[in-house]
Amino acid sequence: MPLIRRHRDEIAAFQARRRGRPSLHSLVVEEIRPLTDDAVLVAFTVPDHLREAYRFKHGQHVTVVHRTDAGELRRSYSICAPAGSGGLRVAIRRVPGGAFSGYATEQLRVGDTLAVLTPTGRFTTELDAAAAKHYVAIAGGSGITPILSMTVTILEGEPQSRVTLLYANRSPSSTMFLDELEALRDVHGARLSVCHHWSREAPAGEAGPRRLGPDSVRDLLERCPPVDEWIMCGPLGLVQGIAATLEEHGVDQNTIHQELFTAAGVDDLTNGHDRPLVHSEVTLRMDGEDSTLTLSSRGVSVLAAALPLRPDLPYSCSDGICATCRVKVVEGQVEMDRCSALDRAEIRQGYVLACQAHPISERVLLDFDA
Ligand code: FES
DSSP: OOHHHHHHHHHHHHHHHHTTOOOEEEEEEEEEEEEETTEEEEEEEOOGGGTTTTOOOTTOEEEEEEEETTEEEEEEEEBOSOTTSOOEEEEEEOOTTOHHHHHHHHTOOTTOEEEEEOOBOOOOOOOOTTOOOEEEEEEEGGGHHHHHHHHHHHHHHOTTOEEEEEEEESSGGGOTTHHHHHHHHHHHGGGEEEEEEESSSOOTTOSSOOOOSHHHHHHHHHHSOOOOEEEEEEOHHHHHHHHHHHHHTTOOGGGEEEEESOOTTOOOSOOGGGSOOOEEEEEEEETTEEEEEEEETTSSOHHHHHTTTOTTOOOSOSSSSSOTTEEEEEESOEEESOOSSSOHHHHHTTEEETTTEEEOSSEEEEETTO
16 A cells, blocks of 8 residues: 555544544455355454554444445444454355345455444443453354454453353354354363254254243353343344343343344334424534534434535444444434434433434534534
């Protein structure tokens, strides 16, 4: 890379990091490896001058951007390498009709370049080298990607802690990282227990298939208490069902860390048609620069309306689950369609998701720098 471009890249990454925002850089694909029939592992080379920018916490994700003649595709993928390893890798499963996943699993080649946002996300745990905790990790399908990063990071960073992993898939052949988990069991011995739940095939020594759900958690609470922290990632039904069971059993909510990998099934907070009709003057502030547009309370989201004007706005899923587009309401009021990415404290402080926000007052000021 020419020196001037490299320098510009480094400065952009530094400024974005100082403001707590991700920045976008081109990374070269270093490795592509099949994980299952429909999933691949994609590893990127991170150049030395961007190492700090791509440093991540276990459980965080990156947004991968693929530009085509028809436009831009953005997808969020959890990093499936341990924190501090220096490796940046994601797992991509082909989704029926999925434009990006189809491209990534069939056409992407080693040596290709993709734009990748620096890591974001608050699905993580605090590490304490002196801790001796029991973590229960629960993963459904592709939900294993952040869980794998968290499991390895915890086992390496907390030498006295142990992890019980409950992992749901249809069958061994659809299970990502099956061999890697076996290898981890060999390395960490009794500190890592992996319990596969295959819905279409009986695990060795069992009479029938095993499904992961609230009963598995009840059983675990009876058989191997105490559990200090719960980490889970998967589809809504699995995560919500288990969270409800934990609540029934009086598990402290502060010990439960959860992430969804899709917004499918997440209830809308508001119905756009019930909103009072307001034509609002919306100002967006980012990098100290204001951009103003007029927007209807019943129209597209603030993010969708603003992108043609400010293509540099940070975003990824556009679905209310990744929080990359988090912004603070400094003046006026907005309503969100849905939100499963902000915690109560952030909402109280006035943060909203630009991809879900609609103005409901005549003037609104949203600050991405806050
Ligand atoms: S872009 Fe993902 S929550 Fe808004």
